[in-house]
Amino acid sequence: MAADQGQDLITLTTDKLSADGVSESVTCPSCGAISLFIGTTRDNFEGKKVIRLEYEAYIPMAESELRKICSDIRTKWPSVRHICIQHRLGVVPVTEASVIIGISSPHRSESLEAVKYGIDTLKATVPIWKKEIYESGQPCWKENKE
């Protein structure tokens, strides 16, 4: 259906992210399932109180790596319809979202699996870095373990 082509929506922004915004952007009449993953800022790390995170990105390469993830998802799960990946940059206060991935598909297993693949791969391949700012002690650049 040419009028209903799957869209890859990629956003890097310093604005607050919205689950409704992402969910609406991937909604489509022929899909029965939308899966969302929301990464939020935790208030603690190894007993230290985290006040906020600060994110920075190598923006053009991050966008290009995110487009590769969308393309990989479409190869692995051809029935996936729309993909929206938003990553916040700059300061992210505790409990606010740093990343939201939303994916729609006709049936639920594809979008659930694709969202998991998307966040796992984003953490492994997209040039974005976060620094944790603690209540006391030196800020620390983090490292994704997986």
Place this chain on the structure above:
Amino acid sequence: MAADQGQDLITLTTDKLSADGVSESVTCPSCGAISLFIGTTRDNFEGKKVIRLEYEAYIPMAESELRKICSDIRTKWPSVRHICIQHRLGVVPVTEASVIIGISSPHRSESLEAVKYGIDTLKATVPIWKKEIYESGQPCWKENKE
């Protein structure tokens, strides 16, 4: 942490569901991950155009089965913090959400797996039924395949 006890939030309602509402209801400062599944009304079934769905439930038993799902999730994934399951009843127009499950956890794999378990189990065990209303032809009570 007594002040941060995990909550099971179960809602059956004829009101429109909101991804932001569910996401906010499970947000907590000690969690880094929120996973959401949104089931939406599809516009077609075997070539017939679907205009809307109508849901009905055996409400007290549906609530009791949903509480069992929450309890099972906490046994399987003890680190899960908050669980919110909302199911819409009555008329649900095409593209609107019939069900939203949101789960928060400190790390992402638990909430992703728990959401998948939640929607799979809901479809298999919760006494809720949907009737599809087509543009032409008799309405049809559906049957979950899995």
Place this chain on the structure above:
Amino acid sequence: MNTEQVSVLYFAKSAELTGLKAENITVPSNITSLQLWQDLETRHPRLSVLRDQVVLAVRQEYVPLCAQPLSLREGDEVAIIPPLSGG
């Protein structure tokens, strides 16, 4: 033989077939789920199309159609559960 009045709730297709949402009936307290279903089919012959798909819920717990006595108590709620389609 003890009998009990129980409340039968019909949902989805079973409500359409019987034209009822609920009715009170009097049945032996040691009736099996299969006998209860057969009793309901006698009252509402159109229900027979659901025979191979339906389960009951007694006091809000699922019970398949089988030969086990239900141990019904006065006022119990028995729900007719066609194939589920929530989600």
Place this chain on the structure above:
Amino acid sequence: MNTEQVSVLYFAKSAELTGLKAENITVPSNITSLQLWQDLETRHPRLSVLRDQVVLAVRQEYVPLCAQPLSLREGDEVAIIPPLSGG
């Protein structure tokens, strides 16, 4: 020996260690990624703490530190990529 001027971009901890977001340097066009890193370490000795964790990105594609020539072209962008922590 051909040389090229390339733009080096520093991110996260590498930017903190060098005090720079970017700088232009002139290097042999057939330099390997490992040699380029060693050149940068000579310019910015504090970078050495990243030696076992860092990779480069040349023209926005990842390149590990190794003995393969980079085939740099004039104006290429070379990014210093400390361990990722997006998400």
